[in-house]
Amino acid sequence: MPPDSLDMPGPAECRTVLWSIRRALRAQPGDGSLAAETAAAFPGLLAGEAARSVRQVADAFGRYGQDFRSPGAPGRSHLEDIVLGAYASMRLGDRQEAAEIVGDLTGGDRERRFRLDTGLQRLAALFADENRREAGRHVREFGGRLADAGEGVSLSPALDTALLFGSRVWVAAHRSGHDECRSMRNALGGLAGPVRWDALDALLRQTTEGARRPVEVNCLCCGDIGADERRLLDGLAAARAGEASPGSALLWDWQQPASARLSLDPFTQLAASLGGASPPAFCTPPRASLH
Numbered sequence: 001m002p003p004d005s006l007d008m009p010g011p012a013e014c015r016t017v018l019w020s021i022r023r024a025l026r027a028q029p030g031d032g033s034l035a036a037e038t039a040a041a042f043p044g045l046l047a048g049e050a051a052r053s054v055r056q057v058a059d060a061f062g063r064y065g066q067d068f069r070s071p072g073a074p075g076r077s078h079l080e081d082i083v084l085g086a087y088a089s090m091r092l093g094d095r096q097e098a099a100e101i102v103g104d105l106t107g108g109d110r111e112r113r114f115r116l117d118t119g120l121q122r123l124a125a126l127f128a129d130e131n132r133r134e135a136g137r138h139v140r141e142f143g144g145r146l147a148d149a150g151e152g153v154s155l156s157p158a159l160d161t162a163l164l165f166g167s168r169v170w171v172a173a174h175r176s177g178h179d180e181c182r183s184m185r186n187a188l189g190g191l192a193g194p195v196r197w198d199a200l201d202a203l204l205r206q207t208t209e210g211a212r213r214p215v216e217v218n219c220l221c222c223g224d225i226g227a228d229e230r231r232l233l234d235g236l237a238a239a240r241a242g243e244a245s246p247g248s249a250l251l252w253d254w255q256q257p258a259s260a261r262l263s264l265d266p267f268t269q270l271a272a273s274l275g276g277a278s279p280p281a282f283c284t285p286p287r288a289s290l291h
Contacts, residue, residue, distance in 0.1 A: 009091045011147035012140070013127055014084055015157040016041050018076065020051075021083070023156070024058035025065040032194075033156060033240070036275030040158035040193030042130055047193075050126050056119030057083075060112045072153055083120075090124040135189035138220075139165050145223035154233035155240065155274060162193055163200070163236070164229060170204050171217045180204070196273040202266035210259020212252075228254070239268070240276030247271065 009017070016037065023034045034054065039047040058065065067079040076084070082101060089098035099117070106113040130136065143161035154160055166184040173183035181201040185192055207215055216226040225233070235247035247267055251260040 007091065007128075007131070009088055009124075009127065010144050012143040012157060012161070013131075014087075015147055015153065017054075017087060017123060017127075018080060018084060019071050019153065019157050020054040021057055022068050022071040022073075024054050025061065025068050026071065032275030034275070036194045036273075037156040037158050040156075040162045040191060040195070042126060043133075043136070043190035046126060046130070050123065053119045053122040053126070056115045057123070060106065060116035060119065062112070071156070074152065086116075087120050087124060090120055091128065133189075136191045137189070139188055139191050142220060145221075146225065149223035151223070151225050154230065154237045158191075159193065159195070159274060160233055162188065162191060162195060163233065164225065165220070166195070166197060166200060167204065167217055167229065167232070168220045170201065172220065174204075174208065194273050194275060196266075196269050199266040199269035199273065203263055203270060206259055206263045206266070207254055210255045210262070212254060212256050215254050235267075236271050236274060239271035240274050242276070 020034060020037055023031075023037070027034065035047070035051055038050040038054070041047070042050050061068070064079070067077055069075070069077055069080065082105065086098050086101040086105070089095075089101065098120070102113055102117045102120070106116055131140065139161060142165045143158070146161060146164070147157075151160075155163070166188060169184050169187045170180045173180045181197055184197050184201070216228040218224060218226045218229065231246075231250050231253075235250040238244075238246040248264075251263050251267060254260070255263060
């Protein structure tokens with residue numbers, strides 16, 4: 001069934017669709033990053049349905065999946081442009097155009113054609129429904145500003161958006177004297193995903209209490225990602241991939257040694273909630289050992 005909302009998918013939506021297909025094509029045992037991404041893009045049970053639709057699209061390509069780039073790679077391949085063209089046609093309700101593109105991609109293979117067609121159709125319908133949902137509007141608009149500004153992806157598009165949005169809401173709530181963790185959850189409008197927001201709350205609170213220097217967190221209206229914000233996302237991405245040093249260096253740059261030690265647990269908990277393999281064991285840098 002074609003989506004009811006006939007509109008062109010925006011850059012943020014296209015980034016999530018493409019990243020998810022790329023990730024599904026390179027899935028590894030124990031890798032929960034696709035599930036984490038769809039859970040940050042869709043509320044509740046719809047996240048699982050979105051992940052299944054993405055896998056159905058990926059299954060349609062089989063050995064041709066080598067023509068898709070790695071998940072975090074910039075730009076798009078020719079095949080990726082064609083797939084997004086079919087997806088955009090479905091979002092616009094042009095079933096004939098979409099069917100022709102899908103047919104060209106799959107040739108006479110009916111099974112591949114069915115998988116690609118139904119997977120893209122369902123994704124288009126899910127995004128059309130989500131875009132009509134008022135509760136998540138502010139998060140979607142924020143993600144659109146990031147995509148329009150050409151910001152790169154550290155973890156995955158929807159997770160980056162959720163973590164940045166939540167962090168900026170936390171700072172705004174802290175400055176105005178409101179409950180920071182509750183403010184984050186309320187503002188996310190059901191798009192909390194798998195993130196341990198209590199761990200992010202503890203990490204940011206520890207940073208405010210034991211900061212070594214001012215930490216840059218931009219306001220919600222800004223489409224740019226600040227240097228400290230990018231380091232947080234990159235540190236979490238590295239930890240999700242099993243590399244401890246970027247996150248450890250970040251904590252000891254942001255915070256006094258004693259405070260940084262206290263932040264190791266919430267940082268590890270936050271990284272573990274983002275769908276990677278087992279997080280690495282963080283160690284205390286030598287420069288902090290005599291504190």
